[in-house]
Each structure stands twice: as structure tokens, then as C-alpha cells.
Amino acid sequence: MILFHSTVLQRETITPDTFSIRLSCPKEFLQRFNPGQFVMVDVAVSSHLDPLLKRPFSVCRLRDDSFELLVKAVGRGTGILQQVAAGTVLSVHGPLGNGFPLATITGKPKIMLVAGGIGIAPIFSLLNGLLASGHPPLELIVGARTAAELLCTDELRKRADQEKGLQLSIATDDGSVGHHGLVTELVSWQLKSGGEKPVICACGPLPMLIALGKLAAEASCSCYLSLESRMACGFGVCLGCVTRKKTGDDRHPWVKICQDGPVFDAETLRLL
Amino acid sequence: MIDLSVSLAPGLCLKNPVMTASGTFGYGREYEPYLELDQLGAVVTKGLSLLPKAGNPPPRIMETPCGMLNAIGLENIGVEAFLRDELPGLKAAKATVVVNFFGETVDEYVELAGILDREAGIDALEINISCPNVKAGGLQFGTDPEMAAGLVAAVRRQTSLPLITKLSPNVTDIAGMAVAVAEAGSDCISLINTLTGMAVDLQSGRPVLANVTGGLSGPAIKPVALRMVYQVLQKVKIPVIGIGGITSARDALEFLLVGATAVQIGTGNFVNPAVAAEIAAGIEAFLRERSISRVSEFIGSLQLPESC
Numbered sequence: 001m002i003l004f005h006s007t008v009l010q011r012e013t014i015t016p017d018t019f020s021i022r023l024s025c026p027k028e029f030l031q032r033f034n035p036g037q038f039v040m041v042d043v044a045v046s047s048h049l050d051p052l053l054k055r056p057f058s059v060c061r062l063r064d065d066s067f068e069l070l071v072k073a074v075g076r077g078t079g080i081l082q083q084v085a086a087g088t089v090l091s092v093h094g095p096l097g098n099g100f101p102l103a104t105i106t107g108k109p110k111i112m113l114v115a116g117g118i119g120i121a122p123i124f125s126l127l128n129g130l131l132a133s134g135h136p137p138l139e140l141i142v143g144a145r146t147a148a149e150l151l152c153t154d155e156l157r158k159r160a161d162q163e164k165g166l167q168l169s170i171a172t173d174d175g176s177v178g179h180h181g182l183v184t185e186l187v188s189w190q191l192k193s194g195g196e197k198p199v200i201c202a203c204g205p206l207p208m209l210i211a212l213g214k215l216a217a218e219a220s221c222s223c224y225l226s227l228e229s230r231m232a233c234g235f236g237v238c239l240g241c242v243t244r245k246k247t248g249d250d251r252h253p254w255v256k257i258c259q260d261g262p263v264f265d266a267e268t269l270r271l272l
Numbered sequence: 273m274i275d276l277s278v279s280l281a282p283g284l285c286l287k288n289p290v291m292t293a294s295g296t297f298g299y300g301r302e303y304e305p306y307l308e309l310d311q312l313g314a315v316v317t318k319g320l321s322l323l324p325k326a327g328n329p330p331p332r333i334m335e336t337p338c339g340m341l342n343a344i345g346l347e348n349i350g351v352e353a354f355l356r357d358e359l360p361g362l363k364a365a366k367a368t369v370v371v372n373f374f375g376e377t378v379d380e381y382v383e384l385a386g387i388l389d390r391e392a393g394i395d396a397l398e399i400n401i402s403c404p405n406v407k408a409g410g411l412q413f414g415t416d417p418e419m420a421a422g423l424v425a426a427v428r429r430q431t432s433l434p435l436i437t438k439l440s441p442n443v444t445d446i447a448g449m450a451v452a453v454a455e456a457g458s459d460c461i462s463l464i465n466t467l468t469g470m471a472v473d474l475q476s477g478r479p480v481l482a483n484v485t486g487g488l489s490g491p492a493i494k495p496v497a498l499r500m501v502y503q504v505l506q507k508v509k510i511p512v513i514g515i516g517g518i519t520s521a522r523d524a525l526e527f528l529l530v531g532a533t534a535v536q537i538g539t540g541n542f543v544n545p546a547v548a549a550e551i552a553a554g555i556e557a558f559l560r561e562r563s564i565s566r567v568s569e570f571i572g573s574l575q576l577p578e579s580c
Contacts, residue, residue, distance in 0.1 A: 233542035237298040240333035251324040
């Protein structure tokens with residue numbers, strides 16, 4: 001993990017409340033990065049120390065000299081980033097945490113990638129990593145509340161057309177495109193349809209991740225979940241982002257999302 | 273060459289006045305990718321208890337204007353794991369090590385002080401009598417001068433290590449607390465710990481933190497901390513360590529100007545993990561610019577109006 005000053009190279013509106021932001025970075029960052037890792041980004045762009053804390057974001061895509069975040073504006077920090085001008089210099093810390101275990105998942109007969117809403121960000125970077133390095137058959141399932149909130153779908157469709165081993169399914173809560181319902185329903189059908197047991201890699205709202213963990217356990221599939229949390233530091237010292245592990249005891253009940261995750265084997269967590 | 277060294281107690285001389293605040297610096301080695309631990313005045317560890325402690329359930333933190341609330345609840349690995357897994361690395365890094373510790377009873381504090389006293393490589397102890405986020409222990413000792421004095425005296429009898437007592441700001445008479453622990457044998461005083469605070473969520477109609485209340489830290493509390501350091505220095509002769517919202521060399525210098533012998537950097541470490549080393553360098557640059565050859569000449573040089 002490195003601390004560096006980063007220039008905002010581009011910011012692009014994607015939907016009324018989501019945007020992408022491209023940030024410059026040193027080569028070393030690109031070399032160290034694994035899909036699923038995150039960065040802490042300073043958002044005190046106009047007023048020193050306010051907001052005080054950096055914000056954690058999964059990296060969505062690497063470029064030659066930069067990386068891209070896909071961000072949903074939900075509060076003050078993300079609202080500031082939504083307005084930030086190209087050329088602004090921000091302090092960035094990363095890459096942080098553990099990404100998806102690439103060696104493990106590419107060894108499986110099939111990979112199922114599942115993204116809900118803004119959870120597409122780390123799944124997109126994982127997809128790019130897998131497409132670049134050779135992979136078993138890929139099943140990509142993305143969902144959102146409505147068609148207008150689906151992210152990256154044009155690009156994902158293009159990939160699916162180009163790549164033989166990649167199949168794309170879409171679900172929306174309101175049925176405006178794809179399956180009318182939840183991504184977890186698509187996953188459940190796939191798992192019940194027989195064939196090779198996939199490894200599942202997912203990011204999205206917590207109820208979705210909990211449901212996927214259960215489906216995977218019932219089907220005896222490996223399942224890796226990318227979690228999010230408020231964080232003050234992002235590197236394991238503030239202890240603000242803990243979540244309960246399955247095998248913990250009264251004195252050691254937690255894992256840190258920032259340092260032990262953000263990607264976890266679903267088997268190791270007790271998310272409820 | 274600027275002399276940045278400060279003395280906190282017989283046998284406790286720091287190479288510069290910049291320490292880290294307990295609970296914001298892990299056990300020290302987490303920061304090795306960002307700075308040299310031996311470039312700091314001292315590393316103060318996360319508060320240790322006799323046995324590992326789980327702390328509070330999440331959510332544990334919330335950002336507030338120019339600050340943050342936390343209710344970690346003193347989660348720590350326990351003294352045994354610290355001595356086995358963490359202390360050797362701190363020694364290898366040649367860090368000056370201050371161990372922060374706490375208990376729920378006087379007996380627990382005393383037992384822990386005894387264990388730490390026997391260990392080579394610990395340079396000083398900091399008694400935490402002031403964590404606001406635990407139900408038992410901590411805070412009661414921190415708000416009652418007689419209980420605080422009794423505790424410090426009991427720990428004092430158990431160890432010959434330099435003893436720092438960390439005070440809570442959540443009291444009416446901070447100077448009274450300082451006098452009580454100084455008379456009980458504390459070698460120095462560090463202040464302030466976090467101010468108790470609260471955040472609520474209008475959307476859900478619930479408190480944000482699972483613990484309901486938490487401790488406020490960060491730049492928002494710096495004026496309170498400066499005032500309390502000032503008030504304590506009116507009443508005690510022992511060295512005082514200033515803590516509260518320090519994120520720059522200027523902030524640190526303000527505490528030194530008021531009379532703090534050293535400072536501790538807390539929440540600032542989360543925002544910029546290299547900040548403690550940058551502050552030490554910034555203090556040196558400031559003194560050089562002013563042609564002040566020793567930091568000790570600057571400490572306490574505050575010019576008060578004549579009516580004070």
C-alpha cells in the first residue's frame with residue numbers, strides 16, 4: 001500500500017446519482033493491485049480537514065497510468081467527489097485489503113460473478129482480470145432496482161458478445177429489463193440446473209450477499225463476498241469496520257473488513 | 273542542529289515531543305510502511321487488558337464535522353499476545369515504547385502493571401483511566417479524583433517504570449483531577465481523551481453507534497484540549513502531554529507553546545498514516561526558522577495578558 005497524490009483526470013456522470021472518476025497513480029500501484037482491493041480517497045477538496053476522513057472505494061478498472069472508481073453519491077463525501085473538477089489533486093492510499101483469490105477461483109470449473117447495483121465496481125475489475133488472464137466459463141449476473149440504474153451494461157454486453165466463455169444475465173426489481181426479480185433468483189436457478197459447480201464471487205447490498213452465502217452453502221459451492229463498511233483508516237488500526245466471523249469466541253469475535261477483507265470466503269463469516 | 277529532545281520523567285527522555293495516541297496507532301508496527309518508528313518521540317500502544325477484549329459491536333464509528341465519534345470499546349489482543357507477538361518487533365524497530373493499559377478493578381490494573389514492569393523493552397506506562405466507551409472500570413476512575421488517586425498510588429507501588437496518567441475531559445474540574453494523580457505519584461499527565469458525544473440517524477430514528485454514545489476526537493476538540501492543558505499547567509508542576517485534534521506541526525506547536533512538554537497524535541494518523549513523522553519534521557523546521565536551538569526553550573513560552 002502506498003500513499004500518493006493523485007490528479008483527477010476525468011469525471012463522468014453515468015446516472016443521476018452515479019459517476020466514474022479516473023485518478024492518476026504511480027506504476028507501483030498498478031503492479032500491486034489485485035481485483036477486489038480498494039483505495040482510501042481524500043474528499044476534503046475545498047476545505048482542509050472537512051470532511052476529515054478519507055473514503056473507501058473499490059477500484060473498478062485499471063488504465064495505463066491511472067485507475068477508475070465507480071461511485072454512487074449517497075452522502076457528503078461522495079457528493080463532493082461527484083462535483084470534483086478534473087485537475088484537482090487528492091490524497092490517495094492504496095491498494096488496500098485483500099482482493100479476490102484469483103489462483104483459487106480460476107482453478108474451478110466455472111465462475112459465477114454476481115453484482116447488485118454499485119457492487120458492479122469490484123466485479124468489473126475482477127471480470128477484466130479474468131478475461132485478461134484466461135479463465136474457465138464465466139457466468140455474469142448483474143442486477144439493479146430498475147433499468148435506469150443498471151451500470152456498465154453496454155460494455156458488459158459487448159464483452160459477452162465478444163467472449164465465447166462469458167454469459168451475461170440481467171435482473172431488475174421492476175422488470176424493466178431482464179429477469180423481473182432479484183439476482184439471487186437467477187443464481188438459485190443456475191445452481192439447481194445441475195452441471196459444474198461454480199465458484200461465486202459477489203458484491204452488492206448486504207441482504208443480497210447474505211442470501212448468496214446461504215445459496216452457496218446449500219449447493220456446496222465456494223463463495224467469495226466483497227463487503228463494505230464505514231472506515232476511518234482503511235489499514236487495520238481504527239477497528240471501526242469489524243464484522244462477526246463464524247468461528248469466533250467471546251474474546252475474538254471479529255474480522256476487520258479493511259484488512260482481513262474486503263473480500264471474504266462466505267463460509268468464514270456470520271453476517272446475520 | 274536543533275535539539276528536539278524532551279524529558280517526561282527521570283529515565284524517560286524522548287528524541288522529540290511527538291508521540292502517538294493510544295487506540296490510533298495499533299501496536300505500532302502497522303505504521304512501519306509509512307514512517308520509521310524510531311523517528312517518533314514514542315509509540316503509545318493500543319490500551320491493553322489482562323485478557324483479550326472483544327469491544328463493542330458495530331457500527332463503531334461515525335464521522336462528524338471536523339472529527340469522528342468512536343465506540344470501539346477497548347478491543348485489544350491482551351497483554352500476553354502483546355508481549356509475545358508485538359513487543360519484540362517494536363524493540364527491533366528501536367521504538368520508544370509506552371504501553372497504555374486498563375482494568376476494570378484496581379486489582380486488575382495492579383496485576384497488569386506488575387506484568388509490564390517485569391518486561392524489558394517497555395519505556396513507560398500510560399494508565400488509561402478515561403475511556404468513555406466501556407461500562408465498567410475506566411471512566412469511574414477517570415471522573416472521581418479520590419478513586420483516580422487511589423488507583424495511581426496502587427499502580428505506583430507496583431512499578432518503577434515512568435508513569436503517565438491519561439485524563440478524561442468529561443469532568444467539571446480537570447485541574448483537580450490532575451492534582452490528585454500528580455500527588456498520588458504519576459510522573460506526568462496526558463490529556464485529553466475523547467469527549468463523550470452522540471449521533472442519531474433521522475432516517476432510521478436510531479442512534480448511529482451500536483453503543484449509543486461514543487468518544488469525539490479530531491480537530492473539532494482541539495480548542496477544548498488546549499484550554500484543559502492550559503488549566504492543568506496552572507496547577508501541577510509535572511510534565512503534561514497535550515492530546516486532541518493535532519493534525520499538523522502548527523497544531524502541535526500550539527500545545528507546546530501553551531506548555532505541553534510533548535504531544536500525542538491520534539485521529540490524524542487515520543487520515544494520513546505518515547503524519548506523526550511529518551509533524552516531528554515540521555516542528556524542527558519551525559524552530560530552525562525562528563532560530564530557536566532547543567524545543568525546551570519554546571515550550572511554555574506563551575505570552576499571557578497581564579491581567580491573567
